[in-house]
Amino acid sequence: MFFEYDPVLYSRILTYATLGFHVIFATIGVGIPLMIAIAEWMGIKRNDPHYTLLARRWARGFVITVAIGVVTGTAMGLQLSLLWPNFMQTAGHTIGLPMFMEAFAFFFEAIFLGIYLYTWDRFKSQMKHFLLVIPVVIGATASAFFITTVNAFMNMPQGFEMIDGVISSVNPLEAMFNPATPTKVSHVIITCYLTAAFVLGAIAAVRILKGNKSAYHKKALHLTMVTGAVFAIGTALVGDLSGKYLHEYQPEKLAAAEWHFETETHAPLILGGFLDSDNEVRFALEIPYALSILAGGTPGTEVTGLNDFDPNDLPPLWVHYFFDSMVFIGMFLAFTSILFVFMNWKKGWNPFNRPLMMMVVAGGPLSILAIQSGWIFAEVGRQPWILNGFMRTSEGATTSQHVDIMLYLFLTLYAVLGITCIVVLRKMFNRNPVEREMEKRGIDNQEIE
Amino acid sequence: MTYEIVGITVLWTFLYGYLIVASIDFGAGFFSYYSKRTKKNHVIHHIIQRYLSPVWEVTNVFLVFFFIGIVGFFPETAYYYGTALLIPGSVAIILLAIRGSYYAFATYGSKESNFFSFLYGATGLLIPASLTTVLTISEGGYISQESGNVELLYGELFSSPYSWGVVILAIVSVLFISASFLTYYASRAKDEKALELLRRYALTWAAPSIIMGMIVFYLLGEQNPTHFASMLDLWWMFAISFVAFAVATFFIWKRRNYGTAFILVCVQFFAAFFAYGASHLPYLLYPYLTIYDGFTNETMAIALIAAFIAGLLLLLPSLYLLMRLFLFDADYVEGRK
Ligand code: HDD
Ligand code: HEM
Ligand code: HEM
Secondary structure, eight states: OOSOOOHHHHHHHHHHHHHHHHHHHHHHHHHHHHHHHHHHHHHHHTTOHHHHHHHHHHHHHHHHHHHHHHHHHHHHHHHHHHHOHHHHHHHHHHHHHHHHHHHHHHHHHHHHHHHHHTOTTTOSSHHHHHHHHHHHHHHHHHHHHHHHHHHHHHHSOOSSEEETTEEESOOHHHHHSOTTHHHHHHHHHHHHHHHHHHHHHHHHHHHHHTTOOBHHHHHHHHHHHHHHHHHHHHHHHHHHHHHHHHHHHOHHHHHHHTTOOSOBSSOOEEESOEEOTTSOEESOEEETTHHHHHHHSSTTOOBOOGGGSOGGGOOOTTHHHHHHHHHHHHHHHHHHHHHHHHHHHSTTOOTTOHHHHHHHHHHHHHHHHHHHHHHHHHHHTTTTEEETTTEEHHHHSOOOSOHHHHHHHHHHHHHHHHHHHHHHHHHHHHHSOHHHHHHHHTOOOOBOO | OOHHHHHHHHHHHHHHHHHHHHHHHHHHHHHHHHHHHTTOHHHHHHHHHHHHHHHHHHHHHHHHHHHHHHHHHOHHHHHHHHHHTHHHHHHHHHHHHHHHHHHHIIIIISSOOHHHHHHHHHHHHHHHHHHHHHHHHTTSSSEEEETTEEEEOHHHHHHOHHHHHHHHHHHHHHHHHHHHHHHHHHHHTTOHHHHHHHHHHHHHHHHHHHHHHHHHHHHHHHHOHHHHHHHHHTHHHHHHHHHHHHHHHHHHHTTOOHHHHHHHHHHHHHHHHHHHHHHHTTEEETTTEETTTTOOOHHHHHHHHHHHHHHHHHHHHHHHHHHHHHTSOHHHHTTOO
């Protein structure tokens, strides 16, 4: 590349590449088991083979994405030690516990996933097979829980004392359950569910747009949009609480996200725009009082501005755009799913109209974009700290001379994996279209106009 | 027993678990590819698929468990091994990634593809070779620490007979463990043809694995005399290992007790692996790091051990269920489910 070799910079880029790639599959991996469970449950309760088939086909695609989640996760886990040895040496004393428990959660999930996938027709009672997906849902969500407590700890380290770089008086539970944990964990988990709902919904919407009239796809869309609406509202509520958390504990992150320079009450929320050379905000949409409300619930809340912080401790201001994208997409997803549910509920309205279907299709990739934006905002917004207030990112990195080559190797790997994943999934479902599978299993394929 | 010893024992046990289940998996990949090349694939393909499909992810978790656990119990290892192993570690990750994902692609996704099964077979041998680098460098002499910077000495590593000995030992052991398990599985499946072929593989790799074991034993004496001396103190464990090997091979040769034979192979590797590990102590990385100066704080140690016990209570019944459904269920094994 065009700049001088710096292991810290390359380690950061490589970490971003691995996490950014992993988190796509991890998010889907946490969310989809829940959707599978809901579909299988509906199939049993309504005695409707369409839902059962939905669960089956989702599970089949899920195996492919899980595989990539597992291998990239393994890469991430090892890279933490390979790229950030100094950080792990220090932080290992406090975050060992949640990471260890995460491994148990994986173990639990992996065992039951193996059983679940290979026992579709082995039990007489469908209920027994349904019960096997519960541990998968719990395992996936638990692993998200544990790993996110680690990330929360990096934002709000506590539960130890640091004297001259040496850690003592460690309390692992206090470290795990720090002030960042409640909002962070709940926001991450609920957005995993939201994303899964929209990714699956988008697939159904594509089929409907292509003119497929099977009731199967309509049921899939209905199921994903109803759950999507619930999770979208939940996401916005928890997102609001995350803002209040930032105001209280990481005000510099909030100020950077909102280009909020002067400490003041009745602060406006700034959408879009750009900063000119004098740090004046131009061409932005301002929502009066909204920032104060996001931060403290009332317009009178005083929000600390960037000018009150040591400039050496501030994150880059471009995180603003990532925060905005996330919030905008959140609003869009909520709007789309609620509109669908509403039109579906109204007699005589057609919720499967073209524009709405296109919005649902867009919702799939957008929700993943929101996940990426959210993480970039949260992680870059913590800079220059790797362990907020205790250790700078540059102090945590490896000193090895070869991170650049590794970066290119891994970028190639992820590109190949990503492309093959898409090709394989497409082949898998195109070769075995749902109509044919319904025929094979003797399921009535109702067509609805 | 001190916390340090408990910690390293837990981790070593998981690594042993990985050694066995991963060997079965790695070797199966190689046999699958090899038999395809020699047009005998139809004979054993089924056996391998039936066993591997439900368990491949579980295998990976054994490894994850080990490397997450070691940073938890011994954070200091992250510094030494993390800095030194950037390249070999990354190579291992890439191989694991290719293997895991292409296995899933081939099994669930697309039709039989020669390319996928080549990747699957080749990575099966390359991964053990690259992972054993960690054990090799732990013997000392391959790492320098100058002015605070840890570096791996590639010249030493690639020119050392010991390091190559370990690589070959790893590969032949993988093939032996795998073949002896698959022989047993084929006998349970009452698949005579597969049984014959796999039994022959097992007998082929039996002698090389024990001979390589002895060669590496000797080479270690040159590389790290201190470690070698304490290994000699544990000679009886190596003796157990040898006896288990001899009886196992005898059974397979005589076409009887395949189950017992596989258990004896496990005993063979258990005894040797733990004798190797126990005599390595107290060093995690000779001579820089011992289990005592690299250990985490006491509160964390207690928390980890508590989490470990709670986790085991959850895992053992689940693993039992998995084995009952896929390993000990005659109908499934014989392909009737
Ligand atoms: C589909 C994904 C998605 C959507 C629609 C939203 N978020 Fe989000 N957000 C995330 C996905 C996400 C995330 C990827 O899960 C993050 C990154 C780090 C974290 O804790 O969660 C996150 C972080 C995050 C943070 C930073 C937390 C921290 O650094 O501790 C705030 C303040 C918000 N979000 C607020 C919102 C608001 C007000 C939304 C309005 C609807 C919103 N998010 C929608
Ligand atoms: C075990 C917990 C985690 C650790 C130890 C960790 C560590 C790090 C480190 C060291 C960096 C580089 C610093 C930087 O360049 O900004 C980073 C960046 C990043 N992390 Fe985290 N992280 C953790 C959890 C997560 C999670 C769960 C995600 C989301 C999946 C995530 C998303 C990111 C992203 C997107 C970046 C890139 C930021 C950039 O562009 O620099 N992190 N993380
Ligand atoms: C919010 C962010 C993250 C979520 C939701 C998440 C969730 C997941 C999920 C669902 C899987 C697939 C496991 C399975 O299906 O069995 C997975 C794999 C994995 N993840 Fe992540 N992860 C996140 C970030 C991280 C980070 C930062 C690390 C690094 C420490 C990490 C380490 C791993 C490992 C080691 C695996 C492989 C486990 C296995 O072999 O089964 N994850 N993760």
